[in-house]
Amino acid sequence: MKEVKCECGHINPVGTVICEACGRVIGDGDGSEKLLDMRYEASPRRSQHYNKTIVDKIWNFFSSVKVGVWLIVITLVASAVGTIFPQEMYIPPTIPADQYYKQEYGTLGQLYYQLGFDNLYSSWWYMILIASIGISLVICSLDRVIPLYKALKNQRTAPREGFLEKQRLFGITEDSADGVDIPSIKQNLASKRYSIKEENGSILAEKNRFSRWGPYVNHIGLIIFLFGALLRFVPGMYVDETLWVREGETKEVPGTDGKLYLKNEKFIRQLYNKSKDDQVFQDALKKNPAVIKNFQTNAVLYEKKGDTLPGEQPELKKVETDKIQVNRPLKYKHFAFYQSDYKLDEMNKMKFRLIDKKTQTSFGGLTIDLYDPKKDYNLGKGYRVELLNYFPDFEFDENSEPVTKSRIPNNPAFVFNMVTPDRPKGEASFVAIRQTIEPEGNNKYKMAFNGIETQNVTGLTVRKDMTLWFLAIGGAIFMIGVVQGAYWNHRRIWIQRKKGQVWIAAHTNKNWYGMKREIHSILTGTALQEPKDQLDEKS
Amino acid sequence: MVQISSNLLYIAFILYLIATFFFAGSIKIHSDKAAKKTNRWSLIGILITIIGFVSQVGYFITRWIAGGHAPVSNLFEFTTFFGMMLVAAFIIIYFIYKTPVLGVFTLPVALLVIAYASMFPKEITPLIPALQSDWLHIHVTTAAAGEAILSISFAAGLIYLIKHVDQTRRSQRTFWLELTLFGLIATLGFIAVSSAFSSAGYETKFSWVDKRGSDAETVYHMPALVGPHKYEMKTKGNMAPLAEMPAMVNAEKLNTVIWSLFGGIIIYLIIRLVSRRRVAALLQPLVRRIDLNLVDEIGYRSVLIGFPIFTLGALIFAMIWAQMAWTRFWGWDPKEVWALVTFLFYAVFLHLRLSKGWHGEKSAWLAVIGFVIIMFNLIAVNLVIAGLHSYA
Amino acid sequence: MAKKQRLVVRTIILLLLAAALVYALYANLTKDKTKQVKMNAAAPDFVLTDMKGTKHQLSDYKGKGVVLNFWGTWCKPCEKEMPYMDSQYKDFKAKGVEILAVNVGESNYSVQNFIDQYHLSFPVMIDKKSEVQNAYKVDPLPVTFIIDKTGKVIDQFTGSLSESQINSFMNRIKP
DSSP, X not given: OOOEEOXXXXXEOTTOSBOTTTOOBOTTSSOOOSSOOOTTTTOOOGGGGOOOSHHHHHHHHHHOHHHHHHHHHHHHHHXXXXXXXXXXXXXXXXXXXXXXXXXXXXXXXXXXXXXXXXXXXXXXXXXXXXXXXXXXXXXXXXXXXXXXXXXXXXXXXXXXXXXXXXXXXXXXEEOOTTOOOHHHHHHHHHHTTXXXXXXXXXXXXXXXXXXXXXXXXHHHHHHHHHHXXXXXXXXXXXXXXXXXXXXXXXXXXXXXXXXXXXXEEEEEEEEOOTTTSOGGGHHHHHHSOOOEEEEEEEEEEEEXXXXXXXXXXXXXXXXXXXXEXXXXXXXXXXXXXXXXXXXXXXXXXXXEEEEETTTOOEEEEEEEETTSOOSEEEEETTEEEEEEEEETBEEXXXXXXXXXXXXXXXXXXXXXXXXXXXXXEEEEEEEETTEEEOTTSOOSEEEEEEEEEEEEEEEEEEEEETTHHHHHHHHHHHHHHHHHHHHOOOEEEEEEEETTEEEEEEEESSOHHHXXXXXXXXXXXXXXXXXXXXXXXXX | OHHHHHHHHHHXXXXXXXXXXXXXHHHHHHHTTXXXXXXXXXXXXXXXXXXXXXXXXXXXXXXXXXXXXXXXSSHHXXXXXXXXXXXXXXXXXXXXXXXXXXXXXXXXXXXXXHHHHTTSOOSOOOOOGXXXXXXXXXXXXXXXXXXXXXXXXXXXXXXXXXXXXXXXXXXXXXXXXXXXXXXXXXXXHXXXXXXXXXXXXXXXXXXXXXXXXXXXXXXXXXXXXXXXXXXXXXXXXXXXXXXXXOTTSOHHHHHHHHHHHHHHHHHHHHHHHHHOSOHHHHHGGGGTTOOHHHHHHHHHHHXXXXXXXXXXXXXXXXXXXXXXXXXXXXXXXXXXXXXXHHHHHHHHHHHHHHHSOOOHHHHHHHHHHHHHHHHIIIIIHHHXXXXXXXXX | OHHHXXXXXXXXXXXXXXXXXHHHHHHHXXXXXXXXXXXXXXXXXXXXXXXXXXXXEGGGGTTSEEEEXXXXXXXXXXXXXXXXXXXXXXHHTTTTEEEEXXXXXXXXXXXXXXXXXXXXXXXXXXXXXXXXXXXXXXXXXXXXXXXXXXXXXXXXXXXXXXHHHHXXXXXXXOO
């Protein structure tokens, strides 16, 4: 590859189609092309022509639109593949992923899992794809916007020989006696908001050049957006925690370094009611009666005053009271609390009566706080119940021993010792829901179930996302760029007087139909003939 | 109110159908060189289309008033709205380019879309908490509008291909074009078969064993060609399935798909047998006088107009709402991913066109693929791939 | 001259982009680790009262090694390691190693029952409001932090410890 010397003596960079100095069409040789390739104003993208160092090679790789398009296509296909089966984050947490995919989707599912598609969007190769698109965005834009800017800035009002006739819209009118009414053409152009430059009787009318920057503006927006996405990894920018709070309970909010506490005053779940709610929902509710109307946590947010240590009694200041609903998070400083999950009717207290099995006589009742049971419950008059053991989430383990699965009282079971005046050593009894076992058999007394108290638990998502601003700005710039590029068209019209003829040529970066109509209305009544579409002649 | 609303939709449907014939008629007369009458026929066509559109807007507003929320919250409502936006996009493009032939292709697609929508349950559904937000109508309407405008490029692409692809000999291009048209016919098949059986009130109950080994029940609304895993027929006297499916497969949906294809193939074969030509060849006279460069530009422009609207509605507004309702702006939910896929696809379309010079036929094929992706996201993602968006 | 300049500019831009990519990949791989307490940094201080009513503040144990264990009565691996800890504790107590066993917020009854059952001699305390768990970002149980005499977390272990592991941990933080 060599630099190109123009007739005028100017040395142009390799790949030049139009001389930088004089604007002559140089071309790559035979000049057989009927129309000029105006994509980048026929200016050279130098990057394509230097390929010496490794840096240049990498640069050129990412500078290619072909590579960019391939990157997008690969990302597109990969993304689509990721939706064939659910991602790991959406599968039920109760089954391990390696079993789930095989069980639910058979061999294909197993293959999907083994190939790592279950976590596709956070896989290293997907991230490399996205990052490569980002790199391609930066380099492609830099490589094109600078030459384009220079070319448009230095464009000639009166292009040289060979430029006009190689435009798609081109026409020649003989300048007859009555003459082409140039001043009224200029007036018409101005009324269509063209800016007009004149040089020795040659006219260049141009409008909406800014539309050409649209693609680069939207690329900048995308780059900012991707940068914002990258920021999420920076510690302190992003918090995503789950907070489960029982009604009446106050808990420290995770992810806030112990600064915030949240109290769940009440959790409400409402269903649509067939008779009470709007009549129009009748039919839908008949088919599917349980439609949820509202999830709501009445919450109080506290901020910790002073510098107490974890475990110390904190001094709390109420800062916010709110009804948290889906779509209506509670926001405080940089944190937002979202209603995201719940558990209804979790057992809280359990009531029993001590009775004589035969006579059903009651000797008093007791209420066990399932979160804080006592060792001893005195019923008076010599009747007493000792709690020998407590299993909040009872099951039998592999050795048929009673154990607890968790600390949550989902299925409470108790071992009581019932001490009565006539059985001073007491009778032992194992009591679970709908189940009583008497280790010694034949007890005289019994702990009779006497009701439960329940409470709701709310599951809130605690979120801090400092990257949102970047994403919003990136998104906004992208939209501006894309609208600027798509909804406006860069249009130019050249008019020249030559040897008793008037030449007209026009170029637009898109929407030729609109361009032709505009030329039609500009030239009406001016004796200048409308330029022909040279593409039509070809076909 | 609900009754008025559904009547208005019905009226709109009929009017679109009539308008289609007027647009087709305008072309017929055109070839008879009665140039002046052309304008009258297509003028009547567009007038009827506009009245139909106004009627459908009436459906939309009355249903909104009746239900208390924008009717875009389930598959019936959304798909209908998409059809409405398709008509709106056509009206706009018509006034820019004045091409009646676009109506001959866009309106039938809109008709298919609306008829397809009516196959879903039509009750006004109450909103679950996640949907109770103004962003419901902001996001859904913008996204649907974007998709509809992008779909115009499909209609333009189809016109381009029908005129451009050489029908005098068999080739890969004729095959793919026939397949595209068959896709539309199969939709018609689905609508015909399922409305036939539902008006007959056909129903077969099955009990079967699902993949976890537990008992399940399902109801077929079409005669069972394939039965579910270890099925037992609960309704006596109806047709017994010819084959049994493994537990992994949703046999009821597969059965519907088979019937639709069956219906589609029959319609297609009848057309082929009667006309003895490819469907595309049959349609060719309609587009004889159309200027290919103009159709190409219509396709390109509708992508240019639709792409920003789609991005705004289906990605940006979607992200804003997702941040409020689901606590995160992006969660790789299938619907989100397919919106991204659509976005990336049209980004490729624009890059290929701007930088690689993919005009004309290549561009038209891309428009067809783009429409397939949009339809996939509109229908298959909700019905086949379960996710957060499967409200229907 | 221009060529050289161009090379420099291109190199800088490529390096910046590559750095962003590498950072993203690294951060993505280690994102689970960032949800843990930092190693070789000061252990978050806390105050809890044990079952006997004695207040324990972590910073008071400066000069001693501390094994900080988070556990629950229902958790089988916790149950398994408790007797080992107790027997090692008896050896190392005189050598200046303390065990603080923090229960993750169960009832006094269950915790006391557990202590009685296994005759635990080290201080056991209940983190009723999950504050200490939050400070240490505790998720799966059991998890054990070992803190040296200067008050720095030098290691952390999730899962059931064997007696020899406990022994080697205690040797590492023996003052």
